[in-house]
Amino acid sequence: MEETTNPEQSKRARNLGRIAIYIFAAVGLLFSLLIAVMALREKPQAARTFDANEAIDGVMTRNYGKYSETQQGWLYVDETSHVTYLVTVVQQKKVDGKEGDELYLVTSGRAVANKDEDDSFYGVFQLRYRDGQLYEYSDPRRPSGVDPVTPERVHFEALSADVWGWVVKTISNESGVGEHFTTTSNVVLAPRNEQIAVLTEFNAAFQVLGGGDCKETENRYAEWEKAKGEKKAAPAEGEVAQEASNEEAEEEYEIVPPRCTQLQWSYRTDPVSDSTFTPLYITRKAGMQGGAQVEAKTWKVMFDPKSFTYLMPQELKDVGS
CATH class of the missing domain: 1.10.287 (Helix Hairpins)
Incomplete structure (x- = not known):
């Protein structure tokens, strides 16, 4: 017996087919729109930039005062001692940060108004973007003794893939009866959260003389x-x-004359590739301590993330004590 198809059924089937096609088309269109929205949402924002010279001028004026054309620096007056210091920029480095430009700055100030004031200081600054806003993190006045920090005494170091820092050499002199001490120190500093942290300090040179060489x-x-x-x-x-x-x-x-001490240290770091901080390899060169020859020696000094400091061995701490 031959089956017959009702014309109404055929029409209904065609309508259902069209509806299915429309549904699939709509789903495809929505899926395409979703992909486009996600792509736009995931598209990285353009890196934020700023003019380094304008930024430096703002930092120096806020922290130290007016610029002197005649003395080629900023004149800072200490509120307590009223001593005037001439402050200059001794190093500036601009790097690419997570949200845009980052500027690292080191300044050096020396007393100029009072001839009897033979002291100096240095400052360290970081400018970086956070949540789209440019922030300044700084330690504008750190003591550097009677010898102002100069450009050759500042090293800009990659401590990890995410953290840059400074190694600043400071020099101090001390005289006793019949003896003179000169200590050159390496101060390691880096930004941490919203401040500048001191990661460690170790000797770069130490000398004790009783007169002459x-x-x-x-x-x-x-x-x-x-x-x-x-x-x-x-x-x-x-x-x-x-x-x-x-x-x-x-x-x-009785005053016992000193024995000669002349020691020097160098340091190096490892290349950085991730968030792990590089060790410091500190080498004492062959020299003389207390009138006796000492051999060269190297220490590997590791970083402690918990305290955010380098764990300096006691042997490096006790020099000159």
């Missing part, structure tokens, strides 16, 4: 030691008690 210092010590030995020679009979008493009094107030 190392050879002359050792000669003076040898002469003192010889004279002391001669004094201890047996006195004539009958003078023993008096001589011993005089010796004790002299030794109580």
Whole structure:
């Protein structure tokens, strides 16, 4: 028996087919729109930039005062001592950050108004974008002794793939009776959160002299030691008690000349590729300490993320103590 198709059924089937086609087309269009929206949403924003010279002028004026054309620097007046300092930029570095330009700046100030004030300071600054706004993080006044920081004493270092920092050399001088100490220190600094942190400090050079150079210092010590030995020679009979008493009094107030110390250290870092901080490889060069020769030695100093400091070994801390 042959089946017959109702014309109404055929028409309904055609309508259902059209509806299915329209539904698939609509779904495809919506899917295409969704892909386009996601692509636009995931498209990275253009890196934010700023003019370095304008930014530096703003930083210096806010922190130190007016610029002096005649002295080629900014004149900062200490509110407590009223001493005037001439402040200049000794290093500037611009790098690509997560949200755009980042500017790293080191300044150096020296006393100029008062001839008796022979001191100086340095400052470190970072400008970077956060949530679309440009922020300044800084430590504008750090002591640098009587010797102002110069460009060759500042090294800009990649401490990790995400963190840049500075190694700043500072020099201090100290004099005692018959001796002079000179200490050159490496100060490692880097931005952390909303401040500038000191990661560690270690010697770059340490010197103790008693006058003249190392050879002359050792000669003076040898002469003192010889004279002391001669004094201890047996006195004539009958003078023993008096001589011993005089010796004790002299030794109580005697100034012992120093032995020569001349030490230098260098450092290096590893290439960085991730968020792990590079170790510091600190090498003491062969030199003299307390009149005795010392051999070269290298330490590998690791970074502690918890304290955000380098774990300096005691042997490097005790130099000169």
